Amino acid sequence: MTGRLGGGHQSDRLVPLPQQVTPRDGSLVIGAHSRVVAGNGVDPMDPVVVHLVADVQSATGLHLRRTIEPPARGDIAVRIDPASSSRHGDEGYELTIGNDGAEVVAATRHGLWNGTRTLVQLFSHSAHDGELPAVHIVDRPRFEWRGAMLDVARHFFGVDHVLRFVELMARFKLNRLHLHLSDDQGWRLAIDGWPALTGVGASSAVGGDYGGFFSRADYLEIVAHAALHFVTVVPEIDMPGHTNAALASVPELNLDGVTPPLYTGTEVGFSSLHLAAPATRRFVHDVIAQLAADTPGEYLHVGGDEAHSTDHSAYLEFVALLQREVHSHGKQMVGWEEIAAAPLAPATLVQHWLHAAVAAGAPSGARFVMSPARHTYLDMKHTPDCRVGRRWAGFIDLATAYGWDPAALIDGVGDDRIAGVEAPLWTEKVVSFADVEHLCYPRLACLAEVGWTAQALRTWDDFRPRLQVHSDRLAAIGVNVYGPPAD
Ligand code: ACM
Numbered sequence: 001m002t003g004r005l006g007g008g009h010q011s012d013r014l015v016p017l018p019q020q021v022t023p024r025d026g027s028l029v030i031g032a033h034s035r036v037v038a039g040n041g042v043d044p045m046d047p048v049v050v051h052l053v054a055d056v057q058s059a060t061g062l063h064l065r066r067t068i069e070p071p072a073r074g075d076i077a078v079r080i081d082p083a084s085s086s087r088h089g090d091e092g093y094e095l096t097i098g099n100d101g102a103e104v105v106a107a108t109r110h111g112l113w114n115g116t117r118t119l120v121q122l123f124s125h126s127a128h129d130g131e132l133p134a135v136h137i138v139d140r141p142r143f144e145w146r147g148a149m150l151d152v153a154r155h156f157f158g159v160d161h162v163l164r165f166v167e168l169m170a171r172f173k174l175n176r177l178h179l180h181l182s183d184d185q186g187w188r189l190a191i192d193g194w195p196a197l198t199g200v201g202a203s204s205a206v207g208g209d210y211g212g213f214f215s216r217a218d219y220l221e222i223v224a225h226a227a228l229h230f231v232t233v234v235p236e237i238d239m240p241g242h243t244n245a246a247l248a249s250v251p252e253l254n255l256d257g258v259t260p261p262l263y264t265g266t267e268v269g270f271s272s273l274h275l276a277a278p279a280t281r282r283f284v285h286d287v288i289a290q291l292a293a294d295t296p297g298e299y300l301h302v303g304g305d306e307a308h309s310t311d312h313s314a315y316l317e318f319v320a321l322l323q324r325e326v327h328s329h330g331k332q333m334v335g336w337e338e339i340a341a342a343p344l345a346p347a348t349l350v351q352h353w354l355h356a357a358v359a360a361g362a363p364s365g366a367r368f369v370m371s372p373a374r375h376t377y378l379d380m381k382h383t384p385d386c387r388v389g390r391r392w393a394g395f396i397d398l399a400t401a402y403g404w405d406p407a408a409l410i411d412g413v414g415d416d417r418i419a420g421v422e423a424p425l426w427t428e429k430v431v432s433f434a435d436v437e438h439l440c441y442p443r444l445a446c447l448a449e450v451g452w453t454a455q456a457l458r459t460w461d462d463f464r465p466r467l468q469v470h471s472d473r474l475a476a477i478g479v480n481v482y483g484p485p486a487d
Contacts, residue, residue, distance in 0.1 A: 013469050015172060016446050017462070018139035022339070026099045030056065030130035035065045039216040041080030042066055042143050048109055049078065052116045059123035060130045065143045076102045076119065077332045078112050091175075092140025095119055097132050105148035113230045114139070114173050116156075124310055125473055137467065143406070145349075145369055145420025146451035147176030147234070148444055150376075150436070153183035154266075155205050155427040156212035157436065163225045164433070168441070168479065170229035172448035172470075177226050178234040178301060181214075184244035184271050188213045189235070191290055194283070201245035204262040206428050217466060219294055227296065234334065235291050239284070239302025240310050240318045244271040252279030258272065267430045269308030275318060280283030294412050299349065300326050305336035316342045323348060337362075349419055356410045368413060370406040371422045374445060378425040378439045382482050388435045390428070402463055403444035421451040437480040442471045 010398040014021070036053055038044040040082040056076075057063050064076070069079040073446065085107035088094065093106040093115030104115035118139065122132050148169050150157065157165075166177055183186045187201030190213055202213035214222070223233045227250075244263045251257045255277050263271075273280050291300050307315050319342035326333040327345065334349040342363035346349070351369040352359040358370060371377075373393035380396045381389035394400075406421050407414045423444060431438055445467055449458060474481045 001276065012466055013124075014118060014246050015357060015463075015466050015470050016449035017466070018137045019454060019457070020136075021035035021065060022136040022139040024098065024134035024136060026134040028062060028074070028097050028099060028132045028134065030064070030076070030132065031074055032062065033131070034076065035067045035069075035072070035214050037071045037075050037077040038066060038068050039071070040077050040078050041082070042109075042112065046109065048116060050076070051113075051228075052076070052120070056123070056386065057118040057383060058119055059125050061127055061287075062130055071101055071103070072439065073100050075102075077131075078116065079102045080107065080109070080112065081105050082239035084170060087138075089140050091144070091173075092138075093118075095135070095137040097122070097135050099134060102132060110175075110230050112115055114141075117171065118126060122375065125476070129363040134209065139453045141173070142415065142454055143351070143418060143420035143451045145176050145462055146174045146175055146423065146448060147178050147369070147420065148440070148447070149178035149180055149371075149422055149428040149457050150422035151180040151183070151239075151425060152188050152214075153186045153427075153482035154181055154430055155209060156186060156188060156202075157427075157433060158212060158213065159218050159221055161287055161433045162222050165436070165440075166226050166229050166231050168223075168437075168474070169444055170231055171403065171450075172445050172453055174444065174448050175231055176234055176237060176297075176420075176422065176426070177222075177231050179222075180236045180238065180426075181422075182237045182245060183242045184268070185265075186211050186213075187245040187249065189237075190215050191287055192216070193286055195250040199249070200259075200262070204264055206264055206266055207431075207432060208264050215249055216290070216294060221244070230385035232297035232299075233295060234297060234301050235295055236303055237291065238305065239322060240273040240315065241271060241302055241305065243267060243273050246273070246283070247271055250279060250283070251281060253277050261476055269306045270357055272310040273318070275321070277312065281321070284321060288325040289321070289329055292331050295331075296399030297330050299334045299471045300329075300331045301351075302326065303336060304339040305318070305353070307338065314342075340366070351422070352409060353424070355406065360410050360413070365417070367417050367419050368410065369419050369422050370409055371406065371424055374407055375400060375404040376421065376423040378423050378443055379427070379430065382439075382443075384481075388429060389439060396443065398446060398464075401443040402458075402460055402467075404450065407455070408475070422448060423447045434480040438482050441474050442467055443482075445470050455468070 093111040106112045187197045198213045203211045332347045337359040
């Protein structure tokens with residue numbers, strides 16, 4: 001059995017490509033009498049079921065009733081089978097569509113979510129077309145961490161935009177939202193007991209543009225909305241560098257007690273927290289305590305990149321403090337690859353972005369998130385004539401965003417030491433959400449397949465028409481999707 005598809009089958013609408021797709025003869029036509037059947041282990045009010053009903057309606061115009069009755073002809077059934085966990089893992093599923101009905105089975109709710117994402121992609125998404133191709137799909141992801149990062153520090157994007165960002169990424173089974181919440185140009189999360197961080201530090205942005213910040217309630221709303229889409233939020237407070245906004249807000253974070261001015265440029269590497277300043281340890285403690293309290297996910301991101309004005313031994317001491325604080329609140333740490341120089345706990349994740357040799361310096365056994373800039377940095381232009389974006393890591397066209405293997409980046413680091421992949425969108429040059437969409441889509445769909453689909457099943461020629469289906473669908477729902485010139 002193989003994941004490669006014969007030409008013309010309707011399952012060439014799937015991104016990411018499943019592990020095993022076996023087309024069968026015939027099709028299922030969803031009609032006015034079809035229902036969504038919540039079977040074993042599934043509450044009919046479960047968001048997985050509610051989303052499935054809404055998504056079938058968007059795809060076909062049909063509103064299906066939910067029921068817990070046994071499935072009948074034409075129904076879509078979803079059920080949990082805990083005994084299938086050895087086959088499906090935490091996120092895998094089995095989808096069977098025949099002439100009489102469809103069924104999604106998984107060991108977990110997350111697996112059901114992924115299976116229903118696949119099912120929804122199989123509709124033609126043209127009005128009044130409820131036909132699904134008969135097919136048997138067995139699927140599970142290559143990597144558990146499939147993320148996108150949004151920098152809300154250089155330019156701020158509010159709750160509604162972040163919720164939309166989540167909804168779009170979840171279409172492609174992406175499951176980590178890394179929020180870059182602080183940098184030299186802005187502090188974007190209210191922290192109890194530290195009103196100046198937002199009172200002062202949230203007012204600025206690159207180029208003198210509007211700032212802004214999330215209240216604790218805003219953050220919890222994002223976390224909750226992400227959870228409904230099986231996306232885990234990974235909050236980042238970048239330390240000890242990239243901290244001018246905090247230093248400008250709180251005199252006691254500075255060795256001389258004097259706050260530097262707010263910063264609206266785009267240089268990096270000039271700011272640093274100091275452990276010897278009177279408020280630094282309390283600040284680190286309070287920030288991490290609040291993030292831990294408000295974040296259900298296992299990981300907190302502490303930054304650690306480009307601390308060029310932090311003395312090396314002070315940097316190592318700082319990273320050790322961050323790791324202790326994260327652990328003391330029951331969480332694990334993730335940091336940019338520069339933290340590889342510090343003693344790291346086995347569960348700490350190192351996020352590779354620029355120099356494989358730096359990442360490779362991590363303790364043996366360390367695990368990685370792969371964000372190689374020349375393939376995943378969403379702030380790079382697609383092509384030289386793109387209006388938005390930067391170019392320092394090169395142009396990232398769709399073939400470049402797709403054509404890399406996470407296991408071929410760092411010597412000796414294969415799948416067993418890779419938690420997954422992530423594409424960051426830095427926003428120095430990104431002002432509007434229309435530009436966010438233009439830089440993210442469809443490149444985030446490329447990343448989704450890099451993170452999900454086995455390397456041996458992926459080819460650009462096979463992917464390209466499937467990607468086009470999704471570019472068209474995204475455009476149809478109003479996403480400002482990038483369209484490469486036809487060749
Ligand atoms: C980074 O791009 N400074 C991680």
